[in-house]
Amino acid sequence: MTASAPLIARLREAFEPERALALLKRAIGTPSVTGNEAAFATLLASELTALGAEDVSMWDFAPGRPNVSAMRKGRVGADTLLLIGHTDTVHVRGWSEHWAGTDRESPYAGALVDGAVWGRGASDLKAGICTTLSAVRTLDRAKIAIDPTLLFAFVGDEESGEKGSGVSAGARALADRIVTGRLPKPDFAIYVEPTMLHVYVAHMGFFLCDITVVGKSAYFGMPELGVDALKAANQVLTALWRYSDELAQGETHPLVGAGFVLATGITGGGYIAVPGECTISLIAKVPPAADIETVRLGMEAAAQSAVADQRIRLVFAYPAAREHPTGGRPFERLPDGGRIDRLAEIIRAIRPERGRIEAAPYWSELPFFSALGVPGAYFAPGDISICHTVGENVNLQDYYDGIIALAAYLAQGD
Numbered sequence: 001m002t003a004s005a006p007l008i009a010r011l012r013e014a015f016e017p018e019r020a021l022a023l024l025k026r027a028i029g030t031p032s033v034t035g036n037e038a039a040f041a042t043l044l045a046s047e048l049t050a051l052g053a054e055d056v057s058m059w060d061f062a063p064g065r066p067n068v069s070a071m072r073k074g075r076v077g078a079d080t081l082l083l084i085g086h087t088d089t090v091h092v093r094g095w096s097e098h099w100a101g102t103d104r105e106s107p108y109a110g111a112l113v114d115g116a117v118w119g120r121g122a123s124d125l126k127a128g129i130c131t132t133l134s135a136v137r138t139l140d141r142a143k144i145a146i147d148p149t150l151l152f153a154f155v156g157d158e159e160s161g162e163k164g165s166g167v168s169a170g171a172r173a174l175a176d177r178i179v180t181g182r183l184p185k186p187d188f189a190i191y192v193e194p195t196m197l198h199v200y201v202a203h204m205g206f207f208l209c210d211i212t213v214v215g216k217s218a219y220f221g222m223p224e225l226g227v228d229a230l231k232a233a234n235q236v237l238t239a240l241w242r243y244s245d246e247l248a249q250g251e252t253h254p255l256v257g258a259g260f261v262l263a264t265g266i267t268g269g270g271y272i273a274v275p276g277e278c279t280i281s282l283i284a285k286v287p288p289a290a291d292i293e294t295v296r297l298g299m300e301a302a303a304q305s306a307v308a309d310q311r312i313r314l315v316f317a318y319p320a321a322r323e324h325p326t327g328g329r330p331f332e333r334l335p336d337g338g339r340i341d342r343l344a345e346i347i348r349a350i351r352p353e354r355g356r357i358e359a360a361p362y363w364s365e366l367p368f369f370s371a372l373g374v375p376g377a378y379f380a381p382g383d384i385s386i387c388h389t390v391g392e393n394v395n396l397q398d399y400y401d402g403i404i405a406l407a408a409y410l411a412q413g414d
Contacts, residue, residue: 003346003408007144011407014142017400020134021117023047024399025110027126028119034088035165037156041066041087044154047133051140053152061173065156069174069183072136072150075412079339081148082186082369082376085129085193086158086170089121090388098390116393124387127394127402128192128380129154135406147412151186158365160320168322171365175323178372186374188339190406193364194382194394197354197402199344201377202255205286206363207296207327210279211236211303212315213268217276226274232312233278237263239306240282243299251290255359256330259285261299288332292324322367329367336375343379347405354401360384379406 032040041058045068048056053070060066068087095107103111107120117127132152139146155170177183193200213233218226240261247259261284268278284299286292300316307314322328333340340357347355362384366376381398 003349003411007408007411008350008404010142010144011138011404011411015138015400015404016141019137020130020400020403021112021396023134024117024122024127024130024394027130028110028117028121029108031108032087032089032121033091034157034159034162035065037065037087041068041154041156044068044087044129045070048152051133051136061156061170065170067156067170067174068152068154069177070152072146072152074146074149079148079187080151080184081410082151082153082189082374083132084153084155084174084189084191084365085125085132085380086365087129087154087156088159089124089126090159090161092120095120095390112396113393115397116395117399118393120392122392122394123194123382124384124392125192125194125380125382127382127399128194131192131380131399131402131406134403135410138403138407139410145412146410148187148410150410151184153183155365167320168328168365168368171368172323175368175372185372186369188336189366189369189374189376190343191364191366191376191378192380193360193362193378194380194384194387195360195378196383197347197351197379197381197398197405198356198358199340199347199377199379200360201340201357202253202288202332203330203360203363204256205288205290205292205324205328205330205367206320207284207286207292207318207324208320209282209284209299209326210317210319211282212277212279212317214313214315215276215309215311216274217271218274220272220274223274226276227309227311228274229278229312230268230275232307232309233266233268233280235306235308236280236303236314237266239302240280240299243302247295251287253287253289253332253359256287259287259290259295284327286330288330290330292327292329296326322363322365323371328363331367331370333377334370334373334375339375340377343377343409346408350405350408351401
């Protein structure tokens with residue numbers, strides 16, 4: 001059932017843009033760089049309580065780092081819908097220096113400039129979280145009942161970049177609570193990563209790898225006593241690029257495309273000597289239908305086979321385990337009973353140029369829940385292309401329209 005014009009008009013009449021903007025500014029104004037999510041989690045728990053949610057709970061997935069969960073009952077016999085987003089953001093280094101002397105100097109001010117709200121987390125993904133809260137508030141003001149029972153879950157530790165964190169510990173803990181029955185198993189999930197108000201139904205899997213090439217250092221005047229790690233690294237890099245070309249000719253997904261291996265950095269040497277060690281860093285893209293373990297083993301085999309000097313040793317390290325020991329598995333939509341198509345139709349009723357069904361150009365945490373048999377999609381305002389940068393903002397009209405779209409999706413009847 002699509003959203004009718006009268007329903008959308010009723011929601012727009014009930015919507016309070018000033019209150020929605022104030023909530024977003026408070027969210028941006030509460031710093032929550034990965035590892036320090038507690039203050040923002042406390043704000044969200046307070047907002048959920050004010051919305052009349054039940055079983056509002058803050059529970060630690062790591063010492064001093066809480067997730068937030070709550071329930072809001074819908075129609076008897078209806079779906080349970082998981083509304084999920086991550087509470088943490090990336091760092092703000094360089095932001096104030098870039099915007100010094102302007103309204104945007106503070107990454108936590110939520111400055112309104114050129115029709116957009118600026119600040120760390122504006123797109124990724126505090127606008128998405130605020131969209132869920134404001135959508136429910138709008139339905140309440142319109143006196144429209146909510147159809148699905150809502151399971152709110154706001155989790156920490158999604159973002160990478162801070163030492164010792166960013167391994168989806170919050171999402172892993174949430175999935176465990178669902179498996180053990182402490183929280184109900186949802187029938188569908190909407191993860192509020194930024195999508196520009198499109199609906200993302202697939203994304204790549206990935207792994208990061210640091211390949212340490214170990215040789216033997218020696219004084220430059222006697223190079224025959226050394227084993228050149230940089231020379232071997234050149235051989236490894238050539239093999240990795242060749243393997244990437246093979247992946248590009250292999251499994252291809254209609255939305256995500258083909259896989260690849262991208263070398264992202266190399267460090268080593270530095271002395272006036274034969275370099276005894278260097279490290280190649282890489283990221284691998286794994287499309288749906290390809291197996292992350294097969295890609296990993298193929299990459300290792302390609303690197304090992306390239307080394308001509310048997311005295312060279314390669315050490316492989318995988319620093320970004322998610323729901324897989326070496327990385328994150330790919331995601332694609334499970335059978336969803338038409339829920340995704342209905343969400344897209346509602347978005348198009350509000351913004352005809354949005355609501356396309358596409359793939360995400362990122363990895364996020366729905367694989368934790370698709371592994372449990374829970375279908376889902378990503379949907380929220382925000383532009384991933386400017387996230388993690390000093391230009392992060394969210395278009396205000398997109399934010400407001402996202403609230404109306406989600407409210408219409410949650411509405412009981414038309």
